[in-house]
Amino acid sequence: MEKLADTLSGKLETLHHLSKDCSIYRVTEPTRCSNPSHFTPQIVSIGPFHHGKEELKPMEEHKQRYLKYFLQRTKVRMARFLSFIKDRETRLRNCYAETIRNLGSDEFVAMVLVDAGFLVEFLLRFHRPRFITDDDRIFRKPQLCYEIWYDFLLVENQLPLFILNDLFHLAKTATYEDAFYENISFVKITCFWLEDRIVKPLDKNSLKIHFPKAEHFLDLILLCLQPSQSRAQIMLKDQNIPSVKELHQAGVKFKPAAGSTKSLLDINFNQGILEIPFFEVYDDTERAYRNLLAFERMHGYKGYFNDYIIMMACLISCPKDAELLVQNEVLVLGITETVPTSYDFQYSGVVTDLQAYRKLPWHKWKAALKQNYFNTPWASISVIAAVILLLLTATQTVSSLIAL
Template identity: 75%
Template sequence: MDDSEDVSIDMEKLADTLSGKLETLRHLSKDCSIYRVAEPTRCSNPSHFTPRMVSIGPFRHGKEELKASEEHKQRYLKYFLQRTKVRMERFLSFIKERETKLRNCYAETIRNLGSNEFVAMVLVDAVFLIEFFLRFYKRKLTTDDDRIFRKPQLRKRIWHDFLLLENQPPLFILNDLFDLAKTVTDEDAFYENISFVKITCFWFRSQVLVFLPLDENQNIPSVEELHEAGVKFKPAAGSTKSLLDINFNQGILEIPFFKVYDNTERAYRNLLAFESMHGYDGYFNDYIIMMACLISCPKDAELLVQNEVIRLGNTETVPTVFGNLDPDCTLNSYNFQYSGVVTNLQAYRKLPWHKWKATLKRNYFNTPWASISVIAAVILLLLTATQTVSSLIAL
């Protein structure tokens, strides 16, 4: 056998090995919605993407620094099972039947968990979340041994971990397990008229969370610049359902009310990462760009606080929150959702009358006494002019 034949055999073996790998490639499902944060993003702010108290899902499962929360999860599972007549075996079988779909929700193959361990993890983690939201919705469910709801600071830290991109379960399994528990319960009407979505929204409404190189053509003015041009600010009407609903009409810029917490930047950074990786249109991305330009210094934040658009303790933190997120955002000038708002704001600023009116009001009509003084001065000037004209006519 000559060298050429040896090379041919080696290439055939190599081709067979590579073909085998191609045959075993995991099917990429359209259900994928839970991602690993890209390393460049993680390296810039690793603490913003890493759970501190509790792991949810397979990415951080079993980490030594998070094992303390496992007892809390098991305790919640115990009370959850006591409240329903559905046996644990039924819940586990229910999850097992959906294991493939559950695994497909994650952006990478879960190799560190066998089938039984994966199914058990899903049950414990999913019920922990369900029970957490249930106990907030129905406070009477809080037990004496509940170290989470009996200690608000611990609850707050755990809640922060729920917002992390990598620390998520598939939403459908939470809904399905909640509905399964509702089929037979010890307490009549306990779950009547409630759903997992309802109890979750109840929690989120109580929390009210408070996105880049900027194209110069967009030229979004700051709140202070708009204030000097006579623009007024007010929180968007109570009927608005979106944090992103910023509108400008008849000289009034409406911005949905929001609160700024210590955890706001961390939460927003994970929302940005999810929006980018899941392929959604950049709605939140555009919101951050808009807010970063509107609130570029503490004075901008102060004006929004005065107009009850923002609630917080320190106005200097607001520009920092949005400013720190700038590098994670990208402006698409052709598809920027606030282009119409910006165009109208720019047009309003270009009309001198609006600035003159604002300056007049700010400098001469800013208090009742100042207004009276100006009116008195105008009347005196008119009387003097009238007297002068009368004297000239008399001559």
Template identity: 70%
Template sequence: MDTRKHEHEGYGVSIDMEKLADSLSGELESLHPLARECSIYRVPEATRCSHPSHFTPRMVSIGPFHHGKEELKAMEEHKKRYLKCFLQRTKVRIASFVGFIKAREAELRNCYAETIHLGSDEFIKMVLVDAVFLIELFLKYYQPNLRTNEDPILGKLFLYNDVTHEILLLENQLPLFILNGLFNLAKTETFEANLYEEISFMTITCFWFRDDIVGYLPIQENLLEINFSKAKHFVDLLILCLQPSQSRAVFALKDLNIPSVMELHQAGVKFKRGSSKDLLDIKFNEGILEIPFLTVYDPTERLYRNVLAFEMMHSYTKYLNDYIIMMNYLVSTSKDAELLLQNEIIGLGNTEAVPTVFRNLDKGCAISYSYFQYSGVVADLQAYCKLPWHKWKATLKQNYFNTPWASISVIAAVILLLLTSIQTVCSLIAL
């Protein structure tokens, strides 16, 4: 008797089911392994659906996630023009660049959090074209003498601005190690001996970040160089630069009832532009709330969303997440923003935009009562507002001593009251 057939019949398993099981087993064996070095993610649909334009490139694709999309093909010709310029300056043959990428193909693919369904040749070509496009863009930005009047990107400000913002989309990333490696390979033999003298890929990248990006997401300038070697890609570089130099004392909060700027003002809190260039360094001490300077532009929300998404997906401590939550509570209305504008803490005349941006960003944040980064600041603010003396003092100052004339009027009224009281007492004594 066929034992295998008997077993099949005993468990209700047919030959067709065996074929299906073998097919499924084959699929399981071919699954893309989840590599530890994975750092480039596709944004979850739940995050993307509310603001798809904030995560999806409209002008240029960098890397495999959006490669080949019809609406992005117009930029491919410009990329190849940049590749041609790049190759004209180095004696290194294009085959050497291809071989350099080929040797690192497996490592490159493992940087992405999903299987890349591109053949080896197409993948290598894509990496070379996209990587050199970024290198050449930064190089031309760093050395204006390398530009021509016909430059397809830097010669058109509106196009350059769009490309700049899309370079920092989470789904538009290439690993920094391949960009750095290709740049160093090109330097080994050039047609002009001093062309790349004392220039590294870090040099031109940090120059671009300082000149074009730091205005949107303020960070201390020297942190770009300090964190460059540790960063996996451009978005990771931003996250690393936002990490606080000193850890905060964090404890569980009973509630997250953070007073707004106007409520704090009415309770007597003063506001000061923070001395630190660390955007997230909000401090409260002796009745003074220090908030580092920030400016909100049109691209701000898009940039913050991509950095937030990476912070969440790469399991970083939620520093930016908690900053957004904190700022959303503090700046809940245009009046809150107006007060910060008066104290030179924000640099934008349109005070309606600030609360809107933080309100929109807050919807993608997750609150942790047990590990909120500003728990100490919040507890101190809540305690300060509960003391009635602070509110009485603030009311007196804001309502009766807010101008020199008001102060003179109050003093005169007090003197008049005192004189009247003295006169009354004297009259009683005379009786």
């Protein structure tokens, strides 16, 4: 027993110190099992949790190529970048909620440089297309840009923002051409990528305000999604939240929240009108939302986003609910890979005319009359007969009044 005690004591003495500052977590198995693909990178690994996985290796060459272009613009040598990361290795490792045992110091530092260089170069090219090269397989053909960026929003696929920002700043200190990074900061290119593309609405000023205290991309989004106003906390006695269809039948009107709202979570009801901030749903929206929920829960934040998801899930309980929100211009349904751009969409003129036509009340009334009352010959005859009967009744009433 003494020998066993010594062995166990030795293990206890060698336990790695766990930092209270961790912010990057591995999703628990019960959460992962329900939707494993929502928490696992499909194309690219960022950070240590999925580093080296066989199915993600095809992207490693692209990551290294991006790093190469990033380094070619600066006079700062690779060895300097590696030393810079090495000096911050302990802080970087402490950002992860579990000990990174599978990567030694050199491998860990190299991984951080490759992944950080790749992310910075991606954001640069997204912000300034002139950085895109002819051999770019992410922004040119085959285009992977829109497929890859949701991998950047996974709980397990994060690098701390501080190292990305610091490496970008270090590269800017000595470049071969000052115009390379003119009026560009890492904050600016990050905000440009996140604003109105991943989760809407995300206000640019809010992104800039929260950036200094954000741990990583997911944290930055959640900080920006905090409700803009505090709500009175009352006990919810009846937890049966009515759906949009039920509310519509009760006479509730729906409208997108005023443009001044700063948060997706600002849902308000006043004088029979339910205001919901405009939001778009694409094929990868659920994936992003599940990771935001998982991070919010694991990081110990108050469950503002969780409450929003519960509210919206109850409001939109069937296709008819979604249809009503689309009709009231609160919701847009789309596909990530086929998002129309405002400047080069070939049907922009047709769409503009269709939108203007749809908004005219007369067209809506005429369509409703035709669809509801003249959709079959018998329905048309019934309506005409009813109108004739109404006119005859009115004529008879007028004649009786005149006779008096």
